[in-house]
Amino acid sequence: MDTRILIKECQSLQKAGHEVVYIVPNAEDAEHFGVKIKGVTSIAKNRLKRMMNTTSLVFEEALRQDADVYHFHDPELMPIGLKLKGKGKKVIYDVHEDLPEQVLSKQWIPTPFRKSVAYGAKSFERYASKRFDAVVTATPYINERFKTYNPNTVTIHNYPLLQELMKGMDSAETASPTENKQRSVVYLGGIYLLRGIKEMISSVEKVNEKLPVTFRLGGSFAPASLEDEVKKMSGWKYVNYLGFLNRQEVKEELSHADAGLVLLHPEPRFVVSYPIKLFEYMSAGLPVIASNFPLWEEIVSANECGICVDPLNIEEIAKAIQTILDNPEKAAEMGKNGRRAIEEKYNWEKESERLIELYERLS
Numbered sequence: 001m002d003t004r005i006l007i008k009e010c011q012s013l014q015k016a017g018h019e020v021v022y023i024v025p026n027a028e029d030a031e032h033f034g035v036k037i038k039g040v041t042s043i044a045k046n047r048l049k050r051m052m053n054t055t056s057l058v059f060e061e062a063l064r065q066d067a068d069v070y071h072f073h074d075p076e077l078m079p080i081g082l083k084l085k086g087k088g089k090k091v092i093y094d095v096h097e098d099l100p101e102q103v104l105s106k107q108w109i110p111t112p113f114r115k116s117v118a119y120g121a122k123s124f125e126r127y128a129s130k131r132f133d134a135v136v137t138a139t140p141y142i143n144e145r146f147k148t149y150n151p152n153t154v155t156i157h158n159y160p161l162l163q164e165l166m167k168g169m170d171s172a173e174t175a176s177p178t179e180n181k182q183r184s185v186v187y188l189g190g191i192y193l194l195r196g197i198k199e200m201i202s203s204v205e206k207v208n209e210k211l212p213v214t215f216r217l218g219g220s221f222a223p224a225s226l227e228d229e230v231k232k233m234s235g236w237k238y239v240n241y242l243g244f245l246n247r248q249e250v251k252e253e254l255s256h257a258d259a260g261l262v263l264l265h266p267e268p269r270f271v272v273s274y275p276i277k278l279f280e281y282m283s284a285g286l287p288v289i290a291s292n293f294p295l296w297e298e299i300v301s302a303n304e305c306g307i308c309v310d311p312l313n314i315e316e317i318a319k320a321i322q323t324i325l326d327n328p329e330k331a332a333e334m335g336k337n338g339r340r341a342i343e344e345k346y347n348w349e350k351e352s353e354r355l356i357e358l359y360e361r362l363s
Contacts, residue, residue: 196263203317205235282338305338
């Protein structure tokens, strides 16, 4: 049910008249939004064997489909993409993140080996990408590297769907928070140390020294042990943990919050990323409190839709939260500015046009 792959890309292609089959590990055969889901299941136990066995099963199913175009999203499927090219197929590699930078922060790879593994990953990406028919990248930064490998490289941002998260945009509750409304800030997404979970909890605790505010937290912890660790923090008493949320529940949560937090740590891969959470908060009409990376500051400042802070500075984060809560009219204006920017620039409907054009060029 990946939002970028199924709901945005597959569904947009299906609406444009293509027959779309989505091959997915450990899923049952089904149909969603006119897209056929074809599941493959690996019984291998450990990570390496499961990866190798699953990719083999994906390749076998891909051949059975005898498709005109193959579009894959996982770096471990690059060898499968090359095999399909060897059989005369057209292949697109969709790059969501900077793989070499991602490898450098993988906890399961022993630290002494990370640089050499990252170098090997980058070298193989260069070799494979030159042979694919096209490369799709999620950010301009990643695009710069892949353009040197393959001139048919297109950036298709993972911006939100225009209508998905706009519930409550015109309601009095959203536009003008009241004294009776329970004030809250929200973070919905993967919950990791590097995504600022401890700083968010500590900053909300700091704000509660002056005024009551709840931190509404949705998503899954990784690793699972992190949940027990953060629940021991003194600020956990101000957290309302919601667990994993479906898209409808995400919409509901965003419609009631006062601000959205996206406070990733200054890791190299994050600094140059376009975080979908930032744009989802804007789409829902929420003022954002975001990490002060130059790329993010450019978006937030240009659109006057929030406040950028040092994501490692609890005092600074707390001050930003308090500023939003103390100034509801200004906060509502920020929210409206963010929503306007989504409607004018940062939406999937515009991005999908480039995806469809790419397929038309390949067919």
